[in-house]
Amino acid sequence: QITLKESGPTLVKPTQTLTLTCTFSGFSLTTTGVAVGWIRQPPGKAPEWLALIYWDNDKRYSPSLKTRLTITRDTSKNQVVLTMTNMDPVDTATYYCAHRHKDGNNWYTFDHWGQGTLVTVSS
């Protein structure tokens, strides 16, 4: 049974750096063909994909946020960490982590999601 859970601050000030942790179980991020991604969703708006980290430690970032994002993993703790620098009120959103995998050469989309964590950016 795959589960993911996000943790981190609920309130950050403008210009600060946000650090979020995704703790997962039911799979290993060292297994070939597995990835964990971060997605955010501002209140009342559509989800927006942020970053992906693959089983081989390859990483992908949203082009519009690439300069502000860093995704890393700690395989011993089954955790993925996302940092976002220079936070702004427009970054207020629920932040989710999610699992995806591939079967042969076919990548599937996000099939398991955490419950999300609401991050508010305000002074």
Add this chain to the structure above:
Amino acid sequence: DIVMTQSPDSLAVSLGERATINCKSSQSVLYSSNNKNYLAWYQQKPGQPPKLLIYWASTRESGVPDRFSGSGSETDFTLTISSLQAEDVAVYYCQQYYNSLLTFGGGTKVEIK
């Protein structure tokens, strides 16, 4: 980026009636090498994360009722709820995963008329 455009923004359907949601991608999401459309549909209820309903444009995720169906290819896709139930009230999103720069549509809110 591949831009996903959904229509309508919202719709109200009577219980037991059909609901149809459209999604258009700015470029084809069909991989010719495996003939698969990298298009998914999610359902999101208030306070919950998105739930995967359909992937490969038409394959239902395990446990999803068969009143949900997906169709379409290349750039034009449809999610159909054949007989709307009260528990289907939600926002529905399409998403492309053709490349690693995944993108979502703006969402369609489904309500009971």
